[in-house]
Amino acid sequence: METLILIILGIVVAPVLGGLISGVDRRITARLQSRFGPPILQPFYDVAKLFGKVKVINNFWQVFCAWVYLIAAALSVGLLFAQSDLLLIFFVQAIGAVFLVMGGLASPSPFSQVGAQRELIQVLTYEPLIILVFASIFMVTGSFRIDEILNYDQPLLVKLPLMFIVLGYALTIKLRKSPFDFSTSHHAHQEIVKGVLTDYSGPYLGIIEIAHWYETIFILGICALFWHTSLVGVVVLLATTYFAEILIDNTMARMTWRWMLKYVWSVGLAMSFVNLIWLHAG
């Protein structure tokens, strides 16, 4: 019963929090560029407006994919709040990521096709890193279950500092921030129009936006596991991490997918390797 309440709480609270974080993100980005920026609630206005628009679709498959993406994202956050198994959560969010790609491939538009291919490469880049992070958490705590991880007596950050940076890479890719924002991005960098989201419009774009808020909360929730022992620690850790994301987004230029694959895999795998050896030796 308690689990059910936690799941529902997660599914209801996560998009609200995700939207607010996105609003604060745009505000801070604007301040970094000497602008005032939109109100904090701007993402909610955007999504509400998208839901008020006429439905224009290419085919049914696209609509289906948008919904599966949303449901998978919501479910992974729900399971995270319910303190379920990390591996189960990982596979549920992977389904969402794959369906977003399929939705892009379902449309005949070349922009959408290119975006979908790039999104696929992004998924290929961050999924191994996330699974390594989960595996290293298992090595420290001896369990994939979040409720048992939360019983661990010291912050994971002490034992897995490099894995946290690796998770940071996954976060940057998942949030579609520079320099990894080539499948789609929020603002005016648009040499492939809007990438994988090109052919989504109106309510379906709104659905994807909400799913994106869920994903933000999902990855931040995983980050929160690294300092689970104190609430202040969680808040400080998440605020620092997200501010670092915004800073990187504003100071980096977009790179190519080849660079991303080479850089993130080499650096990410090397850091995981070092951290795991250190863990094993210590």
Place this chain on the structure above:
Amino acid sequence: MLKKFIDNSRAKSPWIMHFDCGSCNGCDIEVLACLTPMYDVERFGVINVGNPKHADVLLVTGTVNPRNAKVLRNIYDQMPDPKGVIAIGACGLSGGVFRECYNVLGGIDKVIPVDVYVPGCPAKPEAIIDGVVAALAKFEGLKG
């Protein structure tokens, strides 16, 4: 209540897209100037999108001729309702000094319905922002 929120949001989040029907680049540059941090139109929720399927407001500059009329019409048709169109500059309004040319059709409104006209040669960024705000009045009108 939800409907009211959606209607209010429409006026707070106009995503714009601009299309240049072959102007002298003057108006086009002024449109881009609007999007710079100096004017900071994102304060009003304006985002510049490159995709007609995401756009709410279409900014059109330059003279329409039989060739680009097809493109303009296509872009307009791809925007989901409710949408607004703003014609910018003397050329967009009436054809300007090119009005009598054999290949110039006249104003933008010969091809697609226009909601707001922003005069000027070129139109000032302030005037263009004013035009976008005036176009939002059309979305406000949908409330009733």
